[in-house]
Amino acid sequence: MSGTGTFGFTVHPRARLREDLARAWRPLGLVPESVYDAALRRLPLPPVTMAGVQIGGERVGHIVLVPFGARHLLSDIEGGRRRVSRAVDRAAALGADVVGLGALTATVTAGGATLRGRSDIGVTNGNAFTAAIVEDQIRMLLPHVSARATRAHIAIVGASGSVGTAVTKLLARDPAEARLTLIARTAPRLEALAASVAGDVDVTVALSIDAVRDADLVVLLTASADTILGPDHLAPGAVVLDATQPRNTSPALATARPDVLVVDGGIVSIPSLRLSGGEIGLPDGRSYACFAETAILALTGHRGHFSIGNPTLDQIDHIRDLAVELAHLGFHAAAPTSFGAPVVLERRATVIA
Template structure:
């Protein structure tokens, strides 16, 4: 990795504030949630350099915590943007060449678009590699789906978003006998997306999550609280890829519908990855694809912004090429898991270990 750069990656507390903040200091786990909610909303807390990142035995980056929870970021977009901006300042101070926007830090900055004018650091939302890895997972699961469905019906929830748009275009580029239902609340955008791929793949449009009821494979790409996938939504024997953070499926789905397989989406294998002094919610050796994209860009010497707003298919192809150059370190779709537990796939069955 000689000559490569370094990176920073921004994260934030998710649904359980105490649980996430306890990764910084274990006693924080014992305070009531209401305390964290009030403190994060009202206090001008600075960003925290919560962990160092090592890959291939070398120090290559940092994880920077934005002290604003998922609910806070969605409820106060401007406040969230200010806090993300401070976290990017921290990344610059750490000497990072590129900063990746994790989870809702990408959402509140319009996929990094509000940071486009910054020239002191490259910015990426990680969505190009996320789209690539989700496509890889879809194609990995298609044989299992086709075994029961013949001609697989794929529903993409959040299709008009940054990752959803790219995944839709990737599937249309090589439809492999599938048909698509694109689901999004923003009718003009999803209608325009459907029209742009209609010559390549059979496609329909819907605006509520109820439309997944006939789908063989459901791809969740939106963190909207209005799109929480429940047991009543999915077809018998369906497969769900949940690539959302915070995730839009409940562990209860696996209990209430044992016939449905929920696969953790956008997970990348980097065997030598170690997060020193904290974690990103995954075990050593695994990362989210948005994190992996940031690392790939730094380790291959990229400068300037990369995926800001909606990634193009050219950017998806480029990040795949860069990942291939780092294949000795991994940077490919991880073996499938469901709520963090390994899954052994067979055409007719899937066994959760």
């Protein structure tokens, strides 16, 4: 892989600050949660080079930790943007050609739009490959869902967001045997998205997560610092694809609803992937799709920005083509897991309404 570029990838502590900061340095797990909450809010902490990245046995990138928790990022957007910008400075100083925005570091920068003016480093939010992998997973799961009608019902939560919009358009471009309910909090963008695909797929919209109650497959793509999907929201035998970080489901859901299958979304297989010095909550050989997009761009010599704001279908097709070039390294949807544990997909009972 000599002659290709290197990358940085920004992450942040998620819901449990102590647990996530201990991934960067184990002794940090000894500090009380309340101390971290106060410190991250009040102190101008610098970004931390958390881990080195190896793929194919070569050092190809760095993980840079933004010292701001998920709730902090969502409650102080301007403060979050400043901290993300400093983390991008760190990635550039490390020699990265491109930087990927992980989890809510993409959300607070408007999908990277606030960093568009940078010419020293390329920026991507990773949403093009995330949309591609989520589409692959949806089509993989559809034969295994229990349908309450003649066609499966897919509910996409966070449909008007960057990934949700792209996934909706992908499903409409090559229509699946399913009907869609698009769910988001604000109507205008949601209704415009539905209107743009209405000629290709059966689609309705809703403003409340309660609309997932009769869905066979629920796809979670919304940015939140907290769990938003509870056991009372779901139909019997529903399948949930949670492609959010921080994730919007809890292991308690699987305990309360053993009939429901929760599948980890947006996970990519890169068998030779190793992190040195820290970890991001996934085992060796697996990454989030936004991370994988950044790696793909660097390993294929991309320069400049890529996915900023909403990815286009052309960008999604292009990143898929680049992933095919790197097929010897993996870069495809990982085998399905549920809260990290492998699952075997079986045909679930079909109920005809």
